[in-house]
Amino acid sequence: MKFEPVTTVRAYERVVEQIEHAVLTGRLAPGTRLPSERELMAQFEVSRSTVREALRVLQAAGVVRSRAGDPRGPEVLPPSPTTLRKSIRRLAQSAHIGLAELLQFRMLLESSAYRLAAHLRTEDQLAQMELALRRMRDHLDTDTTDDGAFSQADVEFHDAVAQATQNPLVVACGEVVRGVAMELIENKLAHADDRRDLREKIVAHHAEMLDAVREGASERAGTLACQALYDYYAEYIPESQRALLAPLL
Amino acid sequence: MKFEPVTTVRAYERVVEQIEHAVLTGRLAPGTRLPSERELMAQFEVSRSTVREALRVLQAAGVVRSRAGDPRGPEVLPPSPTTLRKSIRRLAQSAHIGLAELLQFRMLLESSAYRLAAHLRTEDQLAQMELALRRMRDHLDTDTTDDGAFSQADVEFHDAVAQATQNPLVVACGEVVRGVAMELIENKLAHADDRRDLREKIVAHHAEMLDAVREGASERAGTLACQALYDYYAEYIPESQRALLAPLL
């Protein structure tokens, strides 16, 4: 017989466990309200501080949200990749991960996403991508006020591709890595986003990839996506590390 | 001139921000100790509850750990994928992500890992993989007491591959997804791990992949990894969803 080492489990952790389990098993659906803090402290038979610490942890985990003065109590949130994003960003910024690794990971994810999309896309999604691409063409010269109609169309295109992959994990990781990478280079990048020729290149790339996705040419779509990322960002990677990226092309 | 909408930011969040920023920028190295709660409440000029709520959030995020009665104060933890694992697990168990998506993601990650390893592996890492494989062969018949010497050798093999990829993000995500997937099927899976024929199949697969990695045949290594995963786990996926996996083979 073997015994497990015992671990003193804090009161607030037990509270977290119970609530989280209720949410995860669906006994507490998104949108429903938790009892008020005073009610919770009565039900769990703990003090207010304990309840609050538990709620803080759950809030940080994206499970619930509590607003000051809301008489309906803390709200159970729908699952969202926000926490995933924070986790990956933390891991990335912990200096163990550089731009090269990040870009490599992104190339990997995006190429896979396009390969999947080429296989699984519906006519509807294809139409959505075409629409987004047309809108990008229309806004080639629109000024970048109001967050840029061009960028917005770009996002729409990516959303359509994301829908087509049918895998939220791939999509979420891709988005996250994209965001983190952008943050890392945004100082070096002198808002090149509003240079017209760059926009034209982007549109051309997207058009190529859309063709590949339409024809179901998954290999081509994947390599195109990789190549595009490499073309855009390789200049920000030290030459010594570019060898890491080559294997994916 | 445009104004940003203001958002009431809680006191504990400001505390979290400051500490987290200090850790992320390296001003607080892993292993160092934070000031005690009473000290912190003096420095931030907030109450102890506020400090504690902040510490709870940071602890849940895997940034620090505080133990009751430790006069040295909360410990700054080294970056680890534990939180990433929890985030992915939460997202996976929230019913939006099924075993199929998880397996698809894992196939994608592992095949990429092997492709990278085939390109970047050093002789040293190759030797490590060979050693691990030999140990797996040696323990083909060892009983599964003490956590299984066979499984341990298996893990060593994967570690060597992970080292070769040189991308901690790919490795961490792979590990996490592997863990979550295992949890999801572990009820269905009647500890098949100790059936001898399965072990032989695993060894054979590993040997094939090692060959591919040795020869630098990245494409072959990648497809082998995918195929192996599909062979093992496809039976646990509803037939209707297997179409999602096929595009990767």
Add this chain to the structure above:
DNA sequence: CACTATTTGTACGTATGTATT
């Protein structure tokens, strides 16, 4: 080894700002 000082964990009371009805 026991003791002590310090720190964390928990509890309770109170004041204040806020969202809902």
Add this chain to the structure above:
DNA sequence: GAATACATACGTACAAATAGT
């Protein structure tokens, strides 16, 4: 606008746990 219920934040107090003497 008033009333109400709530979350937020502060302060104090005591128990439990830990490290170092």
